[in-house]
Amino acid sequence: MAQVTLLCGPSCAGKSTLARELEAAGALMLSYDREAWARGVRDGRPSQALMAQIDADFLELLERVLPTGRPVVLDASLSTRAVRDRWRMRLGAMAVECELVVVRAPLPTLLDRAHGREPGPESVVLDDAALTAYVAGFEWPGEREAHRVVETG
Numbered sequence: 001m002a003q004v005t006l007l008c009g010p011s012c013a014g015k016s017t018l019a020r021e022l023e024a025a026g027a028l029m030l031s032y033d034r035e036a037w038a039r040g041v042r043d044g045r046p047s048q049a050l051m052a053q054i055d056a057d058f059l060e061l062l063e064r065v066l067p068t069g070r071p072v073v074l075d076a077s078l079s080t081r082a083v084r085d086r087w088r089m090r091l092g093a094m095a096v097e098c099e100l101v102v103v104r105a106p107l108p109t110l111l112d113r114a115h116g117r118e119p120g121p122e123s124v125v126l127d128d129a130a131l132t133a134y135v136a137g138f139e140w141p142g143e144r145e146a147h148r149v150v151e152t153g
Contacts, residue, residue, distance in 0.1 A: 002066045004091055008078040009103035010135045012113040014152035016122040018103060019075035028065055030058050031075035037121035044124035059090065066096055075122070080139045100147040107135055109153030 005022060007015040016031065023029040035054045036046040046054070058074075065072060078084045084100060091098045105113075114131050117123045126134065141147040 002069050002096065003071045004062075004066075004096055004098040005071070005073045006078060006084065006087055006098050006100045007073065007075050007103055008084065008100055008141065008147070010077060010079070010110060010138050011124055011126055011131060012110040012117070013103040013105050014150070015075050015077075015103045017152075018101070018150065019073045020122075022071070022073040027071040027073045028061075029073050029075060030061070031122060033075070033124055034121045042119060044119070044126075062091075062094065062096075066094060077138075079134075079137075081141070081145065084141070084145070100141060100145070102141055102147050102149045104149060104151055105153030107132065110135065113153075 005027070007019055009015050016033070019027075019029050019031065032046075032051065032054055033044070035057070036044075036050065039046075039050060039054075041050065062072065074087065076083075078087065078100075088098060088100075110131060111128055114126055114128070117125050119125050
């Protein structure tokens with residue numbers, strides 16, 4: 001059975017960069033931002049209904065791909081423990097091991113990266129206030145939640 005890497009972190013932390021590296025090494029990359037862009041969302045704000053459909057499509061794809069042994073990387077913020085737990089529970093039900101990788105950078109680095117961003121399939125653009133509020137409300141994994149940290153800035 002394949003390994004699934006769950007990427008966790010705020011916008012501009014470097015999750016998509018890491019996901020693309022894993023994709024180049026052969027992993028299947030599942031990206032909510034990329035998929036929403038492909039379905040016409042250009043403002044980075046897909047509806048809850050669309051996110052639910054993308055989620056269902058990802059689960060269906062995982063059921064087909066994981067038995068082949070191909071590794072998978074999920075490029076998502078996973079900003080709350082509940083969301084991370086839901087992904088771990090889903091993968092556990094498929095008898096799949098996963099690793100949670102927390103991608104971090106200091107807020108000034110995130111803001112600097114955001115200033116240079118253009119909207120795109122893996123680039124949700126947030127203004128300074130929105131990004132600062134997002135980071136402030138981020139529910140980082142604690143010591144009781146197995147994870148590995150990657151510092152990008």
